[in-house]
Amino acid sequence: MQMKATAITPTGLKAVCSQCNLRELCLPFGLTGEEIDRLDELVAGRRKVRRQHHLYSAGAPFEAIYAIRAGSFKTDVLLEDGREQVTGFQMTGEILGLDGISSETHSCNATALEDSEVCVIPFGQLEELSRQVESLQHQFHKVMSREIVRDHGVMMLLGSMRAEERLAAFLLNLSKRFMARGYSPAEFHLRMTRDEIGSYLGLKLETVSRAFSKFQDEGLVAVHQKHIRIIDLEGLRRLLTHCAKQT
Amino acid sequence: MQMKATAITPTGLKAVCSQCNLRELCLPFGLTGEEIDRLDELVAGRRKVRRQHHLYSAGAPFEAIYAIRAGSFKTDVLLEDGREQVTGFQMTGEILGLDGISSETHSCNATALEDSEVCVIPFGQLEELSRQVESLQHQFHKVMSREIVRDHGVMMLLGSMRAEERLAAFLLNLSKRFMARGYSPAEFHLRMTRDEIGSYLGLKLETVSRAFSKFQDEGLVAVHQKHIRIIDLEGLRRLLTHCAKQT
DNA sequence: GGCAAGGGTTGACGTGGATCAAACCGATAC
DNA sequence: GTATCGGTTTGATCCACGTCAACCCTTGCC
Structure with a gap:
């Protein structure tokens, strides 16, 4: 003992x-x-x-x-x-x-x-x-x-990005932090609810949910409830840099 | 010399x-x-x-x-x-x-x-x-x-307030800081443009301008270009605490 | 097994603020 | 005086996101 x-x-x-x-x-x-x-x-x-x-x-x-x-x-x-x-x-x-x-x-x-x-x-x-x-x-x-x-x-x-950019930035940030801790940067489990993500990103949970679905449809990520698998990291990054107005 | x-x-x-x-x-x-x-x-x-x-x-x-x-x-x-x-x-x-x-x-x-x-x-x-x-x-x-x-x-x-609340919060904050410096909390000169205010508040300059006009119409402040005079401090505060949904 | 509860998704519709455009105002330059 | 210019105001229109509501999925409890 x-x-x-x-x-x-x-x-x-x-x-x-x-x-x-x-x-x-x-x-x-x-x-x-x-x-x-x-x-x-x-x-x-x-x-x-x-x-x-x-x-x-x-x-x-x-x-x-x-x-x-x-x-x-x-x-x-x-x-x-x-x-x-x-x-x-x-x-x-x-x-x-x-x-x-x-x-x-x-x-x-x-x-x-x-x-x-x-x-x-x-x-x-x-x-x-x-x-x-x-x-x-x-x-x-x-x-x-x-x-x-x-x-x-x-x-x-919060001040300058549109909904999908915000979510992409959020996912990329999480990915980076999981990687720094030795976990997979491509596959992880969200600990927070859609509502909490929404509050953080200045969006309503429905908008967060729709953005997740959109990403899924576009083959950027696979979303199963709180489980996330990033399929196209570069695609997410691209969303961020020039989505607002694809001039 | x-x-x-x-x-x-x-x-x-x-x-x-x-x-x-x-x-x-x-x-x-x-x-x-x-x-x-x-x-x-x-x-x-x-x-x-x-x-x-x-x-x-x-x-x-x-x-x-x-x-x-x-x-x-x-x-x-x-x-x-x-x-x-x-x-x-x-x-x-x-x-x-x-x-x-x-x-x-x-x-x-x-x-x-x-x-x-x-x-x-x-x-x-x-x-x-x-x-x-x-x-x-x-x-x-x-x-x-x-x-x-x-x-x-x-x-x-940025995440939880509507346009007018943001501007009210901004003005109240400036007022407080001018007061702390021995200046009038009710009357001051903005050093920044509408565009810069907008960027800070996550709004377009037109929205900032319209909110200023609205405040003026409602007798909350007197706005002359960059010169601001706060007429109804309490009114501005009230805007902040329960504007979103006057339940 | 059934059922309740909490979270998530999806659709229909409404609206606050963005966008586009024109006019205005107060400085400084000529 | 007039022209110019940066900043501001105001109006008309549009659209991204919010709102409301129905439904679904998962989990835990009886």
């Missing part, structure tokens, strides 16, 4: 960045082994989040950021009248919670799309360590900046 | 945060006098940017971030086919260039909307100093996080 010497978290396991196969995608990227060990020390442990449950909610006090160890999440903001805008879908190795730094309060909700697990990184300690470890500081700044660049991409999508 | 002892910049002036009336809105916020002096040391000087000129362009190597000392800017991203998406309008005290950190290359264009001036903050040195000065580190993180939260707001706007 196994002893649980460091049963300090709900999962009974201490996070260990150095052993984590996501470290190249995550905060430890670019750190030396010794530096990663120091990062390990401050990771307060892991936390499991069940499907449909919140990791944090808008208005909650900000204390830590989170690295996704398993599973996936969506973040969204709500308007007073109930309208929801999904601001992003996050997968393993990606960091959640950066929105909370500015006001010391979370400004959006983070919800697990499937049973998931995160590493909890207390923010005050992260700042402290990144004052000592230059490469950690730099990597953290890069992570934040990447989020800003990503957001600009979404604005481009 | 006056000597220019520190003529190290095009403007012949060393930036001095401690003397700057924008410091409460800018990077020095929350620093002690002594800490601000250290920040002063690293500000490489000021740079003037003429109306319509670029402060930096997409693809340019990233070396510094910029604090706007006078004037205003827009940032935009371009698609291969020429479509433009304005990702933000920045005014005095706000920080430009954060997009460049992630890839060490700027990912958008920053263009002066009027003759403007920025303080140049070499990024490597900023990171170095913020390893020593905790309050600077924290304030910098807040600035980056604020940008992320702002971007989420724009996504909300």
Whole structure:
């Protein structure tokens, strides 16, 4: 029988960045082994989040950021009248919670799309360590900046693209991220509903569904519910670059 | 005749945060006098940017971030086919260039909307100093996080609001920012064209123009070209919270 | 097995904002 | 003064996407 010497978290396991196969995608990227060990020390442990449950909610006090160890999440903001805008879908190795730094309060909700697990990184300690470890500081700044660049991409999508371009961009983006994680870039399972995709892309679920069907008819992808197989990657890319007005 | 002892910049002036009336809105916020002096040391000087000129362009190597000392800017991203998406309008005290950190290359264009001036903050040195000065580190993180939260707001706007709501939100946001700078929140001059507003809001300039006219007809604002006077602030706010479907 | 519930698809129709086009306005240039 | 030009306004028409509604498929429960 196994002893649980460091049963300090709900999962009974201490996070260990150095052993984590996501470290190249995550905060430890670019750190030396010794530096990663120091990062390990401050990771307060892991936390499991069940499907449909919140990791944090808008208005909650900000204390830590989170690295996704398993599973996936969506973040969204709500308007007073109930309208929801999904601001992003996050997968393993990606960091959640950066929105909370500015006001010391979370400004959006983070919800697990499937049973998931995160590493909890207390923010005050992260700042402290990144004052000592230059490469950690730099990597953290890069992570934040990447989020800003990503957001600009979404604005481009929402502000300047038509429905099919948006969906194509969405699929290509997912494909790329699955590939970076060692999964097939051509075949994957969507964790979110049509409604959530629609909210993210600024479309109604019916429009998303129709666009999927159209892609299928055109032989670009094979869609079976949430299962996606990309057949013609180049075709999708072409859709993106000059669809709007095929001048 | 006056000597220019520190003529190290095009403007012949060393930036001095401690003397700057924008410091409460800018990077020095929350620093002690002594800490601000250290920040002063690293500000490489000021740079003037003429109306319509670029402060930096997409693809340019990233070396510094910029604090706007006078004037205003827009940032935009371009698609291969020429479509433009304005990702933000920045005014005095706000920080430009954060997009460049992630890839060490700027990912958008920053263009002066009027003759403007920025303080140049070499990024490597900023990171170095913020390893020593905790309050600077924290304030910098807040600035980056604020940008992320702002971007989420724009996504909300682009993804879930109708034309008039978007314009109302835009005007209210400008109003708030002018107020924070000691200007009238009710009466101001737009520095951007209808086309640029449209690009930012995901609308065509004609739609922006029509929405302005509608607001005018309804007695919400007085519009004279680029001069705006907000007459009914509450009315604009009301538009925002439950216009979509007045259920 | 039947049946309920939640998500997805598809069709018919309506509409908000895009598009196209003309005119207007205020600057600056001559 | 007139011409020019960039930006803006306004009107007429169009179409991409939203809305509403029916139906289907899958899963889980009794």
